[in-house]
Amino acid sequence: xxxxxxxxxxxxxxxxxxxxxxxxxxxxxxxxxxxxxxxxxxxxxxxxxxxxxxxxxxxxxxxxxxxxxxxxxxxxxxxxxxxxxxxxxxxxxxxxxxxxxxxxxxxxxxxxxxxxxxxxxxxxxxxxxxxxxxxxxxxxxxxxxxxxxxxxxxxxxxxxxxxxxx
Amino acid sequence: xxxxxxxxxxxxxxxxxxxxxxxxxxxxxxxxxxxxxxxxxxxxxxxxxxxxxxxxxxxxxxxxxxxxxxxxxxxxxxxxxxxxxxxxxxxxxxxxxxxxxxxxxxxxxxxxxxxxxxxxxxxxxxxxxxxxxxxxxxxxxxxxxxxxxxxxxxxxxxxxxxxxxxxxxxxxxxxxxxxxxxxxxxxxxxxxxxxxxxxxxxxxxxxxxxxxxxxxxxxxxxxxxxxxxxxxxxxxxxxxxxxxxxxxxxxxxxxxxxxxxxxxxxxxxxxxxxxxxxxxxxxxxxxxxxxxxxxxxxxxxxxxxxxxxxxxxxxxxxxxxxxxxxxxxxxxxxxxxxxxxxxxxxxxxxxxxxxxxxxxxxxxxxxxxxxxxxxxxxxxxxxxxxxxxxxxxxxx
Numbered sequence: 001x002x003x004x005x006x007x008x009x010x011x012x013x014x015x016x017x018x019x020x021x022x023x024x025x026x027x028x029x030x031x032x033x034x035x036x037x038x039x040x041x042x043x044x045x046x047x048x049x050x051x052x053x054x055x056x057x058x059x060x061x062x063x064x065x066x067x068x069x070x071x072x073x074x075x076x077x078x079x080x081x082x083x084x085x086x087x088x089x090x091x092x093x094x095x096x097x098x099x100x101x102x103x104x105x106x107x108x109x110x111x112x113x114x115x116x117x118x119x120x121x122x123x124x125x126x127x128x129x130x131x132x133x134x135x136x137x138x139x140x141x142x143x144x145x146x147x148x149x150x151x152x153x154x155x156x157x158x159x160x161x162x163x164x165x166x
Numbered sequence: 167x168x169x170x171x172x173x174x175x176x177x178x179x180x181x182x183x184x185x186x187x188x189x190x191x192x193x194x195x196x197x198x199x200x201x202x203x204x205x206x207x208x209x210x211x212x213x214x215x216x217x218x219x220x221x222x223x224x225x226x227x228x229x230x231x232x233x234x235x236x237x238x239x240x241x242x243x244x245x246x247x248x249x250x251x252x253x254x255x256x257x258x259x260x261x262x263x264x265x266x267x268x269x270x271x272x273x274x275x276x277x278x279x280x281x282x283x284x285x286x287x288x289x290x291x292x293x294x295x296x297x298x299x300x301x302x303x304x305x306x307x308x309x310x311x312x313x314x315x316x317x318x319x320x321x322x323x324x325x326x327x328x329x330x331x332x333x334x335x336x337x338x339x340x341x342x343x344x345x346x347x348x349x350x351x352x353x354x355x356x357x358x359x360x361x362x363x364x365x366x367x368x369x370x371x372x373x374x375x376x377x378x379x380x381x382x383x384x385x386x387x388x389x390x391x392x393x394x395x396x397x398x399x400x401x402x403x404x405x406x407x408x409x410x411x412x413x414x415x416x417x418x419x420x421x422x423x424x425x426x427x428x429x430x431x432x433x434x435x436x437x438x439x440x441x442x443x444x445x446x447x448x449x450x451x452x453x454x455x456x457x458x459x460x461x462x463x464x465x466x467x468x469x470x471x472x473x474x475x476x477x478x479x480x481x482x483x484x485x486x487x488x489x490x491x492x493x494x495x496x497x498x499x500x501x502x503x504x505x506x507x508x509x510x511x512x513x514x515x516x517x518x519x520x521x522x523x524x525x526x527x528x529x530x531x532x533x534x535x536x537x538x539x540x541x542x543x544x545x546x547x548x549x550x551x552x553x554x555x556x557x558x559x560x561x562x
Contacts (some may be wrong), residue, residue, distance in 0.1 A: 030321030037313030
């Protein structure tokens with residue numbers, strides 16, 4: 001049994017040295033810029049605003065790690081079962097379509113929420129709910145056509161048309 | 167606890183995840199963050215210029231382009247960030263969470279990177295809707311967090327450089343012959359071309375889906391910045407060709423509480439330089455040589471609109487009060503309050519023949535919401551600095 005090769009193994013010594021220099025340069029620059037940003041924040045934000053910022057950052061992470069990823073994992077699991085009778089390429093199109101629709105819906109959802117609370121009447125004048133319905137209609141149609149085409153032609157991912165011929 | 171995290175990690179496991187996937191997504195995300203950072207710095211420099219700042223007036227659409235790219239790339243980064251974080255999600259569930267002081271520092275820096283990136287993109291998007299539900303000032307926070315994020319990005323690249331170099335190029339499939347333990351780096355698998363498990367998808371299919379999703383959010387929003395994408399503009403807060411005189415408005419006369427002053431029959435524009443002062447009525451301004459230019463108005467929130475502006479060259483007014491052409495200006499609006507009530511104009515803009523005290527827009531007298539009776543329009547400047555409802559011009 002061969003062990004997994006460590007990072008940089010088999011590379012010339014010069015390449016390894018260059019990588020080390022790059023790591024030091026990037027790391028130093030990164031820490032400097034990061035520190036500049038962190039030190040700059042309190043120069044323009046008061047303690048209550050900094051606390052508010054920390055709370056919003058924590059909520060953003062909790063929402064992402066605790067809601068968005070688990071929900072998308074559940075959805076992915078459901079699609080695995082739903083698409084098990086389909087060809088892998090059809091399953092991929094189905095998943096891709098759902099991913100696109102979900103992200104666009106999240107963005108449109110925030111837009112609709114902003115529209116409901118906005119005080120400025122010169123922005124957010126579109127009929128975004130109708131636009132979203134149209135978007136889903138077109139997306140569903142495209143996915144349906146692609147899945148139908150894949151199932152009819154029997155093409156599998158990684159197989160070119162030439163390969164499927166006898 | 168380790169059993170619990172292992173069980174959770176198994177629940178969230180996906181054969182689609184690999185170090186190669188993370189590296190490819192990281193490249194896309196790193197590029198988009200870098201574009202956002204640089205275009206954002208340019209915009210910030212135009213608004214709060216350091217002593218060395220340069221002020222390009224050619225091409226006239228320079229700010230329209232850079233800020234359109236800034237906002238559009240920020241929106242594109244949303245699906246890229248979500249995909250990148252998904253690709254490394256099992257790292258969150260590793261046990262023990264901290265193995266050494268260096269490991270603790272690395273995890274802390276990544277936590278800061280992730281938290282600030284999620285917040286930056288979310289608040290940046292919502293800012294374009296002119297909605298501010300958070301308890302901190304947007305502009306200052308956005309600026310400083312940008313440094314935190316880009317610094318964190320460089321640090322993250324430095325820490326992960328060996329893995330990034332190892333997986334920079336796609337390689338033929340190599341199955342690991344020793345199972346990777348909890349402490350091992352990700353296995354050296356490149357199964358992008360391999361058939362996925364039934365109902366699942368390959369890395370390349372996943373990347374294609376992320377690309378399509380990114381394309382979808384870009385195509386349905388970028389029409390607010392780029393006219394050729396206007397027909398696909400479904401989800402941007404602004405649409406080209408809307409608003410009075412077919413130009414969107416960011417701050418109305420009602421919002422600025424300026425209508426009575428702007429519509430007053432005795433309105434005048436005062437232009438001064440040291441002891442010289444000229445007070446011009448609207449009729450006197452209209453009697454001066456008029457010039458017409460096609461110029462975009464481009465907002466920091468990303469929307470823009472090119473229009474035909476007609477009025478008096480600002481450099482003619484500078485000459486009228488006997489000031490040298492290299493003078494800078496301080497322009498004051500009739501607005502009783504607001505951050506942008508006064509605006510400083512560097513000499514580069516004041517000298518440009520296309521910088522106008524505009525009296526007309528698209529062939530008609532300026533609408534009240536566009537700054538009647540007179541406003542500034544200059545090439546390549548952020549919209550908030552195109553002062554409306556002029557009151558005074560101080561030549562300095």
